[in-house]
Amino acid sequence: xxxxxxxxxxxxxxxxxxxxxxxxxxxxxxxxxxxxxxxxxxxxxxxxxxxxxxxxxxxxxxxxxxxxxxxxxxxxxxxxxxxxxxxxxxxxxxxxxxxxxxxxxxxxxxxxx
Amino acid sequence: xxxxxxxxxxxxxxxxxxxxxxxxxxxxxxxxxxxxxxxxxxxxxxxxxxxxxxxxxxxxxxxxxxxxxxxxxxxxxxxxxxxxxxxxxxxxxxxxxxxxxxxxxxxxxxxxxxxxx
Numbered sequence: 361x362x363x364x365x366x367x368x369x370x371x372x373x374x375x376x377x378x379x380x381x382x383x384x385x386x387x388x389x390x391x392x393x394x395x396x397x398x399x400x401x402x403x404x405x406x407x408x409x410x411x412x413x414x415x416x417x418x419x420x421x422x423x424x425x426x427x428x429x430x431x432x433x434x435x436x437x438x439x440x441x442x443x444x445x446x447x448x449x450x451x452x453x454x455x456x457x458x459x460x461x462x463x464x465x466x467x468x469x470x471x472x473x
Numbered sequence: 474x475x476x477x478x479x480x481x482x483x484x485x486x487x488x489x490x491x492x493x494x495x496x497x498x499x500x501x502x503x504x505x506x507x508x509x510x511x512x513x514x515x516x517x518x519x520x521x522x523x524x525x526x527x528x529x530x531x532x533x534x535x536x537x538x539x540x541x542x543x544x545x546x547x548x549x550x551x552x553x554x555x556x557x558x559x560x561x562x563x564x565x566x567x568x569x570x571x572x573x574x575x576x577x578x579x580x581x582x583x584x585x586x587x588x589x590x
Contacts, residue, residue, distance in 0.1 A: 403584040409578070
């Protein structure tokens with residue numbers, strides 16, 4: 361069965377540093393891979409989407425890479441701030457747009473002053 | 474942008490009672506909506522796919538008689554937790570597909586926290 365794994369340990373980094381989060385999956389590559397942010401008691405908030413034929417996507421301080429050979433996506437937050445502290449989820453859409461998402465386990469990021 | 478709302482945002486009920494949670498797409502139509510459940514410190518797990526005008530599709534291990542889904546209109550899906558028990562206490566989140574095809578593929582609601590005493 362398909363497995364999606366993210367860093368299970370919480371990631372603590374210093375303000376201003378780059379945070380790198382990992383999402384690894386088994387078996388089939390998704391048509392789309394998305395990253396979400398989730399704060400306690402809230403629903404997920406969309407950050408970035410990358411397609412299977414794309415290597416990298418950027419949005420402001422965020423960057424996502426997608427390597428279908430390694431079956432891995434990396435999510436980077438540059439110049440991190442305490443406000444970036446949250447849980448980050450990767451979500452895979454295997455069929456392409458508008459269909460159900462399979463979520464990873466999530467990684468909790470804490471940015472310290 | 475498009476918004477998905479949920480009501481109520483939180484609910485406390487006694488064991489054995491039924492609870493209804495609403496999911497609405499506010500400025501777009503959704504023939505399909507998805508219901509997820511999230512336990513503390515865990516990720517979102519898909520429970521079922523709600524289909525307007527037809528039966529919902531449930532994921533393996535989810536009891537369809539316990540989690541009743543009704544998608545009566547193009548903007549509303551409801552999830553009813555019947556005869557709720559403490560183990561049903563969780564965070565329930567719905568989503569609807571983005572009709573525009575740009576940006577994210579799903580719009581998520583803010584979630585409903587259910588506590589069964």
